[in-house]
Amino acid sequence: MGKVFIVYIMASMKGGTLYTGVTGNPAGRIWQHKTHADPKSFTARYKVERLVWYEVHETAMSAIQREKRIKDWQRGWKVQLIAERNPTWRDLSHELGP
Template sequence: MSREYVFYVYILASRSRTLYVGMTNNVVRRHTEHAGGRKGSFTARYKIDRLVYYERHQYVRNAIAREKELKDWSREKKVELIEKVNPTWEDLSTAFSRNYRGEPLV
């Protein structure tokens, strides 16, 4: 029996809409780490703690490539992507279960 892997590319934002792009295999854990604000980190300094966008990938190489692609985008293009699926910049982290894999409930 083979195990199915899931990887996420995500965008976090602060209330002032400073953005952070990342990739993980567990969105809940990673969001918690960012929200916890490790001293001196970019996300702590700018209070970036809201998950405003994510996408799922089956293969780690695809997720890494997509993360790099998004990081190269202009701010305007990232904002457009976020607002296409999350026009109110709602914190999407509540859509995730608290299971060990950090997968969305829906």
């Protein structure tokens, strides 16, 4: 398999603030969120550090299209998407490697 792209949702806590993103460097991008690499970013300001959902895509185009669709969703739909795979909202970042 070549490069992978993920669409992901991060949360501050169960039921907390949500952030939806897309990346071709999953481990690196999640690390940036967790360490507040940009202290002025949305995720740093709202302490959004927990990866609660992600979806793997083979192309950047499909990942970006999916991210845009999810960003247009109502919050309740995003919460349902998370709950279907991760009902306890545990941090899934360990699944993406170091």
